[in-house]
Each structure stands twice: as C-alpha cells, then as structure tokens.
C-alpha cells in the first residue's frame with residue numbers, strides 16, 4: 001500500500017523537468033475533474049472554469065487508497081480551492097495538498113500550465 005502512495009510527491013514549478021501535454025483545454029470538463037495517466041501515476045486534473053484556474057493532484061485518496069479524487073466535488077473553502085473525496089468526503093487543498101480538517105493526510109499536487117489551448121502538467125521524474 002505504502003508503495004503506491006510513495007510515487008506521488010508534490011512538484012513545485014521550479015522543480016519541473018518535463019511539462020507533459022495531457023490534451024486540449026476543451027477535452028476537460030468545466031468545474032469538474034478528469035483523470036490522466038503519466039508513467040505509473042494517475043493524476044486528477046481540475047478545470048475551475050469559474051476562476052479560470054487549473055489544478056492537478058494525485059488521483060489516489062490517501063484515506064483508503066482509492067483512485068477516486070478526479071471524481072470528487074470541487075469548490076473552495078475560504079478562498080482555498082479544494083476537492084472533496086467522493087468516498088468519505090475528506091477535503092484536500094489543491095494548492096498545497098493538505099487536509100482541510102487538519103488531519104494527517106496529504107496529497108501530492110502538480111503545477112498546470114495552459115499554452116495555445118493545450119494543458120500541460122509539470123513532473124520532476
């Protein structure tokens with residue numbers, strides 16, 4: 001179990017080695033999530049059309065190790081963009097991956113870049 005989780009580590013924009021193209025902006029639903037694959041990772045991508053921002057994080061919910069976060073409801077908590085896991089509704093910040101209830105659960109987040117109508121996610125491996 002731990003091995004599945006350990007392949008996900010937050011990537012900051014400065015640490016990006018590869019901007020991986022995942023599709024056209026129009027391929028992604030508005031105000032909702034989608035899942036893409038990079039090597040062995042499943043990554044959830046969110047198109048916050050309301051604010052014009054995009055976020056990416058591991059698709060794996062660290063609570064019960066379910067690949068479900070792309071199906072979660074998105075929104076914000078006091079201005080912090082978040083996703084709620086569809087299983088037990090744990091809320092994670094899409095800015096830093098922290099659990100918004102202060103629990104010791106964290107998800108990896110990845111930078112997203114939009115260029116010429118294409119969506120890129122930054123990886124460091």
Ligand code: FES
Pocket residue numbers: 061062063064065066085086087088089090
């Ligand atoms: S599996 Fe995500 S909150 Fe329980």
